[in-house]
Amino acid sequence: MKPKVAFYWCASCGGCEEAVVDLAEDVLAVVEAVDIAFWPVALDFKRADLEALADGELAASFINGAIRTSEQQEMAELLRRKSGAIVAFGSCACLGGVPGLANLYSRDEILDRVYREVPSLVNDEGTLPEEDADVAEGHLTLPAFFDSVRTLDQVVEVDYFLPGCPPPGHLIKGAVMALVEGTLPPVGTVLAPDVALCSECPRAATKPRKPQIKAFRRPHEIVADPETCLLAQGLVCLGPATRAGCGSVCIGANMPCTGCMGPTSRVVDHGGKALSAIASLIDATDEDAIAARAGEIADPVGTFYRYSLPASLLHRRVLPSGQEGGPER
């Protein structure tokens, strides 16, 4: 009998689902090897179908997206019960991803912005979504919107991590085949090479060996030389602190690495390590010059933690006192 698998999405953009479809002909090999028992985005399944399965009946569930609402948490917990293995699929499930940058704001700030301040909005009564509401038609409920975005493994036990925004096709195929053939590595493994991107970068020979950055540039400000290390040209490339395995696709498009594969196993805090690597390349030895270079990075958190804020040591912005509205949820 073919192993049963599920695909599910939480707080994500849909790109991870797209990546499965983008396997092209290889998707046939995947479909050949496994029985897809639940994939609401692509096939007509309902939650009841999942609930009807026996506990542990699924060989594996591939869950993409971060956890932002109570519904996503419930689905993650349900899939955990039904699955032998849980694979955190993509940067958002592994590290929080781009949606995780919402941890720079409080829940109230987000709701105010989205439902009251956005200029194109028509909401004269200032209505905010509520978990329970009585309206003429009856009683309505919505999932709770949590204070913070969480990674998948902050909510349920995760067996494997498949990073990337989205995960590269060859790594997806490798993971599915390892599952089918029973050759999965020890639980907790990140299913990608455990070296930094620079080690597979075609421009590695021109990487600065000592402080060389005279000014930080943003990609739209220069036309980067297509052969030279992007760091040497002043672009903030997170290659030195980011896991390899993506095939250097961004570098190939002459764009710097933004860190979607996350850190290697030796790093605890991706942003902290990336900041360290980039800062030591600043070519300045006096206070004004160093501060000026630092000032050229407009949004340090968004730059160094673009995909990993919820997984970082700080997890979220400190809420000013008075805004701490009871226990975190």
Added chain:
Amino acid sequence: MPDTMATPRFEPRIVAFFCTWCTYTAADLAGTARMHYAPNVRVVRLMCSGRVDPQFVLAAFRHGADGVLIGGCHPGDCHYEQGNYNTWRRYELLRPLLREMGIEDERLRLEWISASEGDRVQRVCNEMTEELRHLGPLRLSPIPSPHALAEEAR
């Protein structure tokens, strides 16, 4: 009952990373000279301030530090020539990052203190302790975990 008990004074916890050649030697000098300074500072001795990975600072905050103090040799005096410049560069980038995360500037301090400046160790430790006493404790949100969620549900 009248409130006769004063609220206990907040005692900040400060983790200090001192380089062995300059600032740690200065702290040693302060000790042998019997200078008194705030006991709130826990010193971690490193070979060079350049060894201070930003992850150390973040980990200190995560594990309960209210402030982090980094002490190294004066610019130009580094035993390894460039180490303190690297610390300086990281510090200048880390500060705006911490600000964005809601952590005040006063909680991270970088000081150049040479081996002969025991009095400066005393002054800096006292000053920082006093500043953090006014600022109050750092309240980070806990990092969620499946275990903690299960506890909560029970």
